[in-house]
Amino acid sequence: MPDLIGNLGLGFATALTPMNLALCFLGCLVGTLIGVLPGVGPIATIAMLLPLTFKVEPTGALIMLAGIYYGAQYGGSTTAILINVPGEATAVVTCLDGHAMARKGQAGIALGIAALGSFFAGTVATLVIAAIGAPLTRLALLFGPAEYFGLMVLGLGLAIVLARGSVLKAIIMVLSGLLLSTVGTDLETGQERLTLGIADLSDGIDFAVLAMGVFGIAEILRNLENPEARAVVRGAIGRLLPSAADLRKAFGPIVRATGLGSVLGILPGNGAVLAPFASYTLEKKLARDPSRFGKGAIEGVAGPEAANNAGAQTAFIPLLTLGIPPNAVMALMVGAMTIHGVIPGPQVMTKSPTLFWGMVASMWIGNLMLLVINLPLIGLWVRLLKVPYRLMFTIILLFCCIGIYSINNNPWDVYFTAFFGLAGYLLIKFGLEPAPMLLGFVLGRLMEEKLRQALALSEGSFMTFVQRPVSAALLMIAAAIIVIAVLPAVRRGREEAFRE
Amino acid sequence: MNRFVAVLAAASALFATAAIAQNYPTRPVTIIVPFAAGGPTDIIARIVGEYFSKALGQQFIVENTAGAGGTTGITRGAQAKPDGYTIMMGHMGTHGAAPALYPNLKYDPTKDFEPIGLVAGTPILIVARKDFPAADLKAFVARLKDPSAKVKQAHAGVGSVSFTSCTLLSSQVGAKSIVAAYRGTGPALNDLVGGQVDYMCDQIVNLVEQVKGGNVKAYAIATAQRSPALPDVPTTKEAGLPEYQVSAWNALFAPKGTPKEIVAKLNETLVKALDDEATRKRLLDLGSVIPDKAGRSPQALAELVKSEVARWTPILKAYGAAGQ
Amino acid sequence: MRAENPRPSGSLAQLLRQQDFVGGLMGIGLAAFAFWQSADLPMGTLGGIGAGMLPKSLAVTLGLLSAALVLDALLAGGPTIDRWPIRGPLFVLGAVVAFGLTVRPLGLVVAGPLAILIGSLASSEVRWKETIVVGAVVTAACVGLFKFALGLPIPLAPWLIGY
Numbered sequence: 001m002p003d004l005i006g007n008l009g010l011g012f013a014t015a016l017t018p019m020n021l022a023l024c025f026l027g028c029l030v031g032t033l034i035g036v037l038p039g040v041g042p043i044a045t046i047a048m049l050l051p052l053t054f055k056v057e058p059t060g061a062l063i064m065l066a067g068i069y070y071g072a073q074y075g076g077s078t079t080a081i082l083i084n085v086p087g088e089a090t091a092v093v094t095c096l097d098g099h100a101m102a103r104k105g106q107a108g109i110a111l112g113i114a115a116l117g118s119f120f121a122g123t124v125a126t127l128v129i130a131a132i133g134a135p136l137t138r139l140a141l142l143f144g145p146a147e148y149f150g151l152m153v154l155g156l157g158l159a160i161v162l163a164r165g166s167v168l169k170a171i172i173m174v175l176s177g178l179l180l181s182t183v184g185t186d187l188e189t190g191q192e193r194l195t196l197g198i199a200d201l202s203d204g205i206d207f208a209v210l211a212m213g214v215f216g217i218a219e220i221l222r223n224l225e226n227p228e229a230r231a232v233v234r235g236a237i238g239r240l241l242p243s244a245a246d247l248r249k250a251f252g253p254i255v256r257a258t259g260l261g262s263v264l265g266i267l268p269g270n271g272a273v274l275a276p277f278a279s280y281t282l283e284k285k286l287a288r289d290p291s292r293f294g295k296g297a298i299e300g301v302a303g304p305e306a307a308n309n310a311g312a313q314t315a316f317i318p319l320l321t322l323g324i325p326p327n328a329v330m331a332l333m334v335g336a337m338t339i340h341g342v343i344p345g346p347q348v349m350t351k352s353p354t355l356f357w358g359m360v361a362s363m364w365i366g367n368l369m370l371l372v373i374n375l376p377l378i379g380l381w382v383r384l385l386k387v388p389y390r391l392m393f394t395i396i397l398l399f400c401c402i403g404i405y406s407i408n409n410n411p412w413d414v415y416f417t418a419f420f421g422l423a424g425y426l427l428i429k430f431g432l433e434p435a436p437m438l439l440g441f442v443l444g445r446l447m448e449e450k451l452r453q454a455l456a457l458s459e460g461s462f463m464t465f466v467q468r469p470v471s472a473a474l475l476m477i478a479a480a481i482i483v484i485a486v487l488p489a490v491r492r493g494r495e496e497a498f499r500e
Numbered sequence: 501m502n503r504f505v506a507v508l509a510a511a512s513a514l515f516a517t518a519a520i521a522q523n524y525p526t527r528p529v530t531i532i533v534p535f536a537a538g539g540p541t542d543i544i545a546r547i548v549g550e551y552f553s554k555a556l557g558q559q560f561i562v563e564n565t566a567g568a569g570g571t572t573g574i575t576r577g578a579q580a581k582p583d584g585y586t587i588m589m590g591h592m593g594t595h596g597a598a599p600a601l602y603p604n605l606k607y608d609p610t611k612d613f614e615p616i617g618l619v620a621g622t623p624i625l626i627v628a629r630k631d632f633p634a635a636d637l638k639a640f641v642a643r644l645k646d647p648s649a650k651v652k653q654a655h656a657g658v659g660s661v662s663f664t665s666c667t668l669l670s671s672q673v674g675a676k677s678i679v680a681a682y683r684g685t686g687p688a689l690n691d692l693v694g695g696q697v698d699y700m701c702d703q704i705v706n707l708v709e710q711v712k713g714g715n716v717k718a719y720a721i722a723t724a725q726r727s728p729a730l731p732d733v734p735t736t737k738e739a740g741l742p743e744y745q746v747s748a749w750n751a752l753f754a755p756k757g758t759p760k761e762i763v764a765k766l767n768e769t770l771v772k773a774l775d776d777e778a779t780r781k782r783l784l785d786l787g788s789v790i791p792d793k794a795g796r797s798p799q800a801l802a803e804l805v806k807s808e809v810a811r812w813t814p815i816l817k818a819y820g821a822a823g824q
Numbered sequence: 825m826r827a828e829n830p831r832p833s834g835s836l837a838q839l840l841r842q843q844d845f846v847g848g849l850m851g852i853g854l855a856a857f858a859f860w861q862s863a864d865l866p867m868g869t870l871g872g873i874g875a876g877m878l879p880k881s882l883a884v885t886l887g888l889l890s891a892a893l894v895l896d897a898l899l900a901g902g903p904t905i906d907r908w909p910i911r912g913p914l915f916v917l918g919a920v921v922a923f924g925l926t927v928r929p930l931g932l933v934v935a936g937p938l939a940i941l942i943g944s945l946a947s948s949e950v951r952w953k954e955t956i957v958v959g960a961v962v963t964a965a966c967v968g969l970f971k972f973a974l975g976l977p978i979p980l981a982p983w984l985i986g987y
Binding site: 046047050051054141142143144145185186187188189199200202203268269318322323324325326327328330331332333334335336338339341343344345346347348408409410445449452453456457459 | 536537538539542543546547550563564565566567568572575606650652657658678679680681682683684686687689690691693694695696697705708709710712713714715782785786
Binding site: 168175186193194217221224225389394395399400402405409412413414415421426432452455 | 844847850854855858861869873874876878882883885886889890892896903906908912916917919920921924925927928935936940943944946947949950951958962963970976977978
């Protein structure tokens with residue numbers, strides 16, 4: 001314990017130097033502004049801004065990059081709430097109730113609770129990293145492909161339960177997402193699958209492209225048709241920030257979500273993407289009136305946002321303690337660290353304590369800065385919503401195009417976005433929800449990879465899923481969730497049949 | 501009279517191209533890196549690009565165009581306008597192994613490029629999980645050959661350096677390993693450290709800290725000399741497997757048709773970059789190997805490409821036939 | 825959005841206006857297409873799952889469930905699809921495609937205003953003078969932001985200044 005205090009002291013001393021503070025602030029600010037651009041998620045943002053950090057010394061550069069990362073995450077949530085475009089996989093859930101709240105004229109409240117929830121989660125997560133980061137990593141290493149597969153199946157179960165409408169349609173959407181995730185090159189043999197001979201599909205469909213098309217562009221099309229449904233119209237802005245009552249409602253979800261996010265974020269390979277979904281489903285089940293969810297329930301924003309942020313922070317643990325990046329963003333951080341001459345590895349904690357603890361401390365400071373930067377910005381965003389839609393939508397459209405193009409400098413990404421925009425429009429027309437499809441898409445790749453790895457390593461034996469305790473447990477929970485989801489629908493079906 | 505005009509025309513053309521080369525570059529140059537930002541090739545490109553920007557007075561901007569094991573970006577580079585303002589960073593995969601792995605490859609590594617020069621090579625390490633029951637390379641290879649030992653290998657995906665290197669090893673020693681494919685080095689390394697798989701062959705850049713920290717153990721390094729970054733790891737020659745020599749080399753290329761003077765200027769700057777103290781230090785810290793004077797010419801690169809394509813094609817085609 | 829219908833009186837035209845019916849048909853179509861495209865991928869065994877196993881099994885399951893949806897629509901009715909205006913999708917998607925086509929050869933300087941102009945055709949509320957001004961201003965802002973402030977390798981005007 002005294003060790004921890006000493007280390008944190010060292011960390012804060014490092015992080016609070018004027019230079020590092022300034023870099024942290026700059027990173028958060030720039031990250032937020034870029035993250036707000038539709039289609040531009042954290043990976044694209046960090047890759048874009050990486051060269052800016054070359055002029056600075058390593059600790060400062062990493063602090064700035066971390067700031068960019070949180071900023072971009074939060075910026076992505078901002079677009080999710082305001083214009084229904086998720087900047088990253090983790091922001092998809094925020095779109096659901098967040099944008100619904102914006103439509104009801106409560107955009108400011110949604111943004112505010114997202115900021116506050118994230119701050120709380122970030123604080124707790126920072127403490128987790130500081131106190132038990134290293135031993136937690138050892139635990140995470142026990143997660144092999146079989147366990148991961150169990151987790152992914154659990155995630156799919158959550159995706160089905162998440163849906164608002166009929167379970168059948170939700171399952172159909174999840175399956176479509178899974179199918180879309182198979183497009184690309186086969187992992188083991190290198191064969192092309194479902195690429196229709198288009199070279200630019202050989203690496204699969206990019207999440208940003210799918211999300212932008214199905215959410216963002218489809219949303220623009222929907223708003224053009226239904227002027228009454230636009231977020232701008234419910235004019236009276238009213239309260240800009242959450243009230244005490246809102247805070248009370250959101251507190252429970254935030255605490256639970258922080259726990260979920262902190263645990264899932266440590267898992268290698270993007271386990272963190274499940275956190276907001278798990279939180280949303282949990283809150284929906286715990287709520288006294290679940291039908292509010294999907295129409296602007298504050299718990300549906302507070303929980304996922306907190307889970308998001310907790311996961312984003314704890315995702316640093318494997319990076320800082322082991323030197324192995326758990327997801328693509330962290331891989332970029334590894335590159336950034338390497339360019340600055342700090343090669344990440346298990347010895348960073350002991351060999352460069354100033355770096356390690358400085359980063360940990362600046363994580364908390366970064367969260368604080370985000371609050372400081374974003375709460376005033378809420379007023380600006382809400383006022384932006386008042387700009388006449390006939391001007392806004394073309395601007396949003398252009399930013400989307402630029403954002404998508406800059407991911408890979410490939411015009412085909414732009415064409416695909418248009419295609420998915422059409423698909424998203426059709427989905428709206430047919431009353432099908434895009435969120436389960438997106439989750440299916442995100443989970444699909446991971447799930448197939450882990451399934452095949454697990455089976456390869458066990459030489460074809462399916463028993464491996466049952467023999468390993470963690471994976472067996474996860475699969476059972478998944479089965480339970482799916483049964484709970486499907487049962488009411490089946491019962492209703494039988495009742496309806498009886499009534500005939 | 502006609503001859504005089506011809507000579508005059510030729511002379512002016514010569515001066516014109518020389519003048520263009522003199523002034524080159526007059527605007528920013530794009531270096532296409534066909535992999536995601538943050539990986540070893542990207543880092544090397546950025547380190548070298550920084551030097552170029554300073555030395556030539558114009559920004560050398562890295563453009564990451566990832567996809568299909570690097571071939572998407574290289575295809576774009578090959579088809580770019582050959583005016584010297586688009587160059588690319590290729591490596592052993594894109595210009596050596598690609599013809600064997602991608603039947604519909606839209607470029608020929610030996611014909612569609614003007615080689616500029618070799619930049620840096622990252623030696624390959626053979627590493628295993630820390631509790632693997634083999635004390636040295638010989639014991640390790642013995643276990644590889646034994647089908648009842650069920651040794652598990654991880655690689656970062658078909659087309660990756662870890663895939664091609666390990667395939668070479670397996671074909672040379674006749675290994676009977678179980679192969680598990682991963683999406684990228686991160687997840688593969690993670691499972692190696694966690695003990696879910698037994699071994700990997702990957703670039704030293706990705707592994708150096710894990711070896712130093714004791715999370716994995718290194719059996720040998722596949723180059724002629726020990727690496728200063730890991731002086732305790734024997735070379736494959738010392739450890740008893742001299743025929744296993746692999747280095748993930750990285751090099752700069754320009755599209756075919758780029759003026760000779762511009763290529764020469766770029767090569768000249770590259771040679772200076774590789775001699776520059778600061779740049780050398782950053783490359784060496786990564787564990788990379790900087791080519792000696794003889795290996796830095798465009799001709800040396802052209803020959804390397806030819807020999808690499810010849811070397812990898814039979815090995816990888818054999819894997820392809822077996823794997824499918 | 826949900827307009828509750830009693831059981832449809834069976835005419836094809838009415839069926840085609842039901843969300844679930846058409847949606848289910850599209851699902852079947854997607855499944856069939858996916859299955860056809862992955863037809864020659866090897867299924868492999870459970871011990872060595874081939875490239876084709878997952879796409880094919882997903883396609884089959886999707887097809888079956890979509891058929892169930894169609895059946896559900898036939899038997900139990902459901903909400904109808906509201907109108908299908910062409911103008912919005914045509915111009916919005918057209919703007920995106922136009923951007924993709926022009927950004928590399930003609931650069932941001934052309935692609936930007938073009939996207940804004942085509943996009944604004946999608947809305948009947950659009951006023952021309954505003955749009956042209958917005959197009960110019962926003963493109964200039966984007967150029968400043970993306971090209972100069974951030975240094976993104978996005979082409980500016982290759983036909984004019986070469987990059």
